[in-house]
Amino acid sequence: MINLLAGEMPHRFTCSAAGCTAEATVALRWQNPKIHRGDRYKTWLSCGIHRDSLYSFLADRNFAISVIGVDEL
Ligand SMILES: [Zn+2]
Structure with missing residues (x-):
């Protein structure tokens, strides 16, 4: 991915971290x-x-986490 094109060609998925594109x-x-029940996530x-x-x-917050590839979404 060429950086210069990033503004014109949005990623299909963009990082959720603050300020990260x-x-x-x-x-x-x-x-x-404490707040999510069943299969809500x-x-x-x-x-x-x-x-x-x-x-x-x-x-750190003892949340249940699973990591998957974006192609599995
Ligand atoms: Zn990021």
Whole structure:
């Protein structure tokens, strides 16, 4: 992906991290057991760079997390 074209060609999936406009390569599906029931979950998209920090943010809160590729969405 050529950077100059990023503004004209939006990614199909963009990273959810604040201020990041990189293309997302993975999706973190997470559940807060206190507010989400059954198969309700939230999905955060992430580029390769933010994957670990987003995961840690959720893991620190003891949320249930699964990581899948964006092609599985
Ligand atoms: Zn990112």
